[in-house]
Amino acid sequence: MNDTYALGRELAEALNPGLGQALEERYGALLPGMPQSVVDFACGQQYCRPGLALHDRYLATIAALTALGGQTAPQLRINISAGLKAGLTETEIAEAIWQMSLYGGFPAAINALNVALNVFRQGDDP
Amino acid sequence: MNDTYALGRELAEALNPGLGQALEERYGALLPGMPQSVVDFACGQQYCRPGLALHDRYLATIAALTALGGQTAPQLRINISAGLKAGLTETEIAEAIWQMSLYGGFPAAINALNVALNVFRQGDDP
Amino acid sequence: MNDTYALGRELAEALNPGLGQALEERYGALLPGMPQSVVDFACGQQYCRPGLALHDRYLATIAALTALGGQTAPQLRINISAGLKAGLTETEIAEAIWQMSLYGGFPAAINALNVALNVFRQGDDP
Amino acid sequence: MNDTYALGRELAEALNPGLGQALEERYGALLPGMPQSVVDFACGQQYCRPGLALHDRYLATIAALTALGGQTAPQLRINISAGLKAGLTETEIAEAIWQMSLYGGFPAAINALNVALNVFRQGDDP
Amino acid sequence: MNDTYALGRELAEALNPGLGQALEERYGALLPGMPQSVVDFACGQQYCRPGLALHDRYLATIAALTALGGQTAPQLRINISAGLKAGLTETEIAEAIWQMSLYGGFPAAINALNVALNVFRQGDDP
Amino acid sequence: MNDTYALGRELAEALNPGLGQALEERYGALLPGMPQSVVDFACGQQYCRPGLALHDRYLATIAALTALGGQTAPQLRINISAGLKAGLTETEIAEAIWQMSLYGGFPAAINALNVALNVFRQGDDP
Numbered sequence: 005m006n007d008t009y010a011l012g013r014e015l016a017e018a019l020n021p022g023l024g025q026a027l028e029e030r031y032g033a034l035l036p037g038m039p040q041s042v043v044d045f046a047c048g049q050q051y052c053r054p055g056l057a058l059h060d061r062y063l064a065t066i067a068a069l070t071a072l073g074g075q076t077a078p079q080l081r082i083n084i085s086a087g088l089k090a091g092l093t094e095t096e097i098a099e100a101i102w103q104m105s106l107y108g109g110f111p112a113a114i115n116a117l118n119v120a121l122n123v124f125r126q127g128d129d130p
Numbered sequence: 131m132n133d134t135y136a137l138g139r140e141l142a143e144a145l146n147p148g149l150g151q152a153l154e155e156r157y158g159a160l161l162p163g164m165p166q167s168v169v170d171f172a173c174g175q176q177y178c179r180p181g182l183a184l185h186d187r188y189l190a191t192i193a194a195l196t197a198l199g200g201q202t203a204p205q206l207r208i209n210i211s212a213g214l215k216a217g218l219t220e221t222e223i224a225e226a227i228w229q230m231s232l233y234g235g236f237p238a239a240i241n242a243l244n245v246a247l248n249v250f251r252q253g254d255d256p
Numbered sequence: 257m258n259d260t261y262a263l264g265r266e267l268a269e270a271l272n273p274g275l276g277q278a279l280e281e282r283y284g285a286l287l288p289g290m291p292q293s294v295v296d297f298a299c300g301q302q303y304c305r306p307g308l309a310l311h312d313r314y315l316a317t318i319a320a321l322t323a324l325g326g327q328t329a330p331q332l333r334i335n336i337s338a339g340l341k342a343g344l345t346e347t348e349i350a351e352a353i354w355q356m357s358l359y360g361g362f363p364a365a366i367n368a369l370n371v372a373l374n375v376f377r378q379g380d381d382p
Numbered sequence: 383m384n385d386t387y388a389l390g391r392e393l394a395e396a397l398n399p400g401l402g403q404a405l406e407e408r409y410g411a412l413l414p415g416m417p418q419s420v421v422d423f424a425c426g427q428q429y430c431r432p433g434l435a436l437h438d439r440y441l442a443t444i445a446a447l448t449a450l451g452g453q454t455a456p457q458l459r460i461n462i463s464a465g466l467k468a469g470l471t472e473t474e475i476a477e478a479i480w481q482m483s484l485y486g487g488f489p490a491a492i493n494a495l496n497v498a499l500n501v502f503r504q505g506d507d508p
Numbered sequence: 509m510n511d512t513y514a515l516g517r518e519l520a521e522a523l524n525p526g527l528g529q530a531l532e533e534r535y536g537a538l539l540p541g542m543p544q545s546v547v548d549f550a551c552g553q554q555y556c557r558p559g560l561a562l563h564d565r566y567l568a569t570i571a572a573l574t575a576l577g578g579q580t581a582p583q584l585r586i587n588i589s590a591g592l593k594a595g596l597t598e599t600e601i602a603e604a605i606w607q608m609s610l611y612g613g614f615p616a617a618i619n620a621l622n623v624a625l626n627v628f629r630q631g632d633d634p
Numbered sequence: 635m636n637d638t639y640a641l642g643r644e645l646a647e648a649l650n651p652g653l654g655q656a657l658e659e660r661y662g663a664l665l666p667g668m669p670q671s672v673v674d675f676a677c678g679q680q681y682c683r684p685g686l687a688l689h690d691r692y693l694a695t696i697a698a699l700t701a702l703g704g705q706t707a708p709q710l711r712i713n714i715s716a717g718l719k720a721g722l723t724e725t726e727i728a729e730a731i732w733q734m735s736l737y738g739g740f741p742a743a744i745n746a747l748n749v750a751l752n753v754f755r756q757g758d759d760p
Contacts (some may be wrong), residue, residue: 071487105487106487106488107487107488107489108487109449109483109484109485109486109487110484110485111485
């Protein structure tokens with residue numbers, strides 16, 4: 005196993021506790037090594053990079069998932085929860101989502117606001 | 131004319147000088163009032179809102195335009211230029227774009243990096 | 257408040273009664289002014305423009321939401337209801353949706369037809 | 383050959399003269415029968431259907447291509463030209479495109495307006 | 509009725525038994541002829557073409573539906589079932605889906621893997 | 635450096651000679667380590683996986699890039715070239731692309747066929 009995998013696992017445990025194990029249980033038998041790839045590439049080779057603050061990384065992700073449209077609701081939920089832990093305020097998240105009406109259209113922004121409202125109200129329990 | 135239009139015009143002049151006039155010359159005859167709507171809604175009712183720092187708004191926009199794919203190159207160019215003026219570093223912009231490989235796919239991230247490299251090299255002259 | 261907001265509110269009340277208040281209750285606390293922006297820009301600065309008949313505006317919107325894919329189901333439902341009130345026939349709506357198989361693909365067209373069938377059967381109650 | 387192919391060929395000749403032959407020359411050797419499929423399905427089984435006026439079909443198409451983003455520029459050009467021949471005014475086309483800022487985002491609407499302006503200025507010569 | 513319709517009906521009966529009748533019952537009254545168009549064009553003029561093995565056609569479709577994002581879940585389910593009948597293995601399907609993380613992003617790949625897991629576990633009963 | 639990086643570099647050299655160096659020259663200064671991530675994750679952790687034949691991986695990719703729309707032309711060109719080297723025939727590639735008219739719409743399929751025709755005629759020199 006490589007260094008980026010170890011780095012990624014540390015970050016994943018801090019912000020999405022149990023992510024690695026959940027991936028392994030769900031996908032590991034069908035796609036051996038896939039859970040490691042997610043943690044290595046997404047967490048270790050991307051979110052751990054220097055040069056952009058972690059809360060800004062979540063802001064960028066939340067904006068992109070919003071613009072991509074409502075089919076990304078499960079991922080939006082995860083990243084909004086993680087973004088709050090990384091220091092974003094509810095207002096910053098809502099503002100970034102609403103601004104996406106300019107780029108992904110009003111339906112995309114409204115759908116994502118509904119996801120955010122649910123996260124804000126219910127906490128990050130799945 | 132409403133207050134958000136005046137606010138929007140001020141911001142547009144600061145970050146995209148000449149935007150309002152360019153819109154009027156290009157689209158005003160075909161769609162009367164459309165240039166005012168762009169300045170009012172996009173600049174005045176969105177980018178001027180409190181609650182999210184202006185450079186974070188540009189970061190969110192650059193991330194979203196990247197994830198939406200390469201057809202947004204003209205808008206990426208404008209927003210990368212404006213983001214630099216609003217205080218983002220070249221590294222922050224490049225990191226946010228590259229991270230989008232996770233959400234919009236590798237082609238979208240690579241295409242947007244190419245746009246960013248051109249802006250960084252050539253400055254923001256159209 | 258500006259003129260386009262007043263115009264937009266009038267149209268919203270005619271075609272989506274209660275829209276403004278529903279937006280305020282749902283999003284007003286998190287994003288102050290956002291409900292006014294929706295009514296002002298979407299209804300007042302877009303749907304109230306001259307140059308294209310209102311029922312044609314709804315036809316264009318239904319076609320676009322179809323092509324954008326099934327994540328826009330909530331918005332499709334609202335616009336199909338409003339389009340019927342603005343004078344579109346069920347057949348015109350179904351034809352426009354089915355034609356979108358050419359541009360958004362068969363899954364997008366089929367998913368939108370399912371939304372339309374539900375609206376036609378159940379009326380426009382949410 | 384079936385009836386819808388004959389119907390489609392008639393419509394194609396009226397609104398996009400030379401379309402069938404152009405498809406045959408470009409794609410016929412690589413994909414035998416594909417040009418006939420385009421004319422049969424797109425023109426004969428879709429645009430020739432009753433229940434929605436032909437100019438409304440073009441309006442729906444132009445709106446959808448706009449919302450899908452700027453990569454559809456070649457198809458937008460063809461359909462704007464055909465829509466003008468089918469009776470749409472330049473204003474109706476521009477209004478439908480600009481309204482798409484609400485659903486496909488501002489970049490998509492602006493990019494499509496640029497295509498429309500080019501068609502309006504230059505005529506429909508490719 | 510044309511030859512491609514007869515061909516398409518044969519293939520549809522083999523891989524999606526009851527598809528034609530289900531389309532007729534659901535959409536036939538609203539859009540007369542639409543069920544025949546689906547069978548004719550999608551099955552007869554596309555999937556029956558020579559030059560690419562049927563199981564490769566399903567592989568291509570599963571990959572594309574994955575990359576297009578989670579709103580295509582109903583179509584993914586149908587095509588994964590049909591692909592298994594046409595000879596694809598569960599591993600081949602899972603690998604093609606996971607590879608799409610590179611092109612449609614991680615959320616699209618994860619959402620499609622969830623659909624595949626459901627099909628693999630439950631069989632193809634709707 | 636990890637094993638998947640070494641595996642990925644070998645595959646990249648076989649099918650896209652010079653890819654790693656081109657990435658380094660273009661993006662390495664702005665995003666240190668990004669070229670290694672592309673080779674590691676895309677080539678080593680994805681295309682090198684067992685369970686799906688390499689030429690089927692390219693078929694899946696070509697189908698997905700087609701369905702995602704014309705903004706992926708540079709990536710389509712690279713993957714069509716690599717697919718030919720991995721054993722796909724021109725006909726198989728063209729068939730997979732044309733079939734995408736069902737999922738990504740006719741404009742996406744036509745735009746991708748144009749890219750394929752260019753690759754087939756000119757070879758894979760950029």
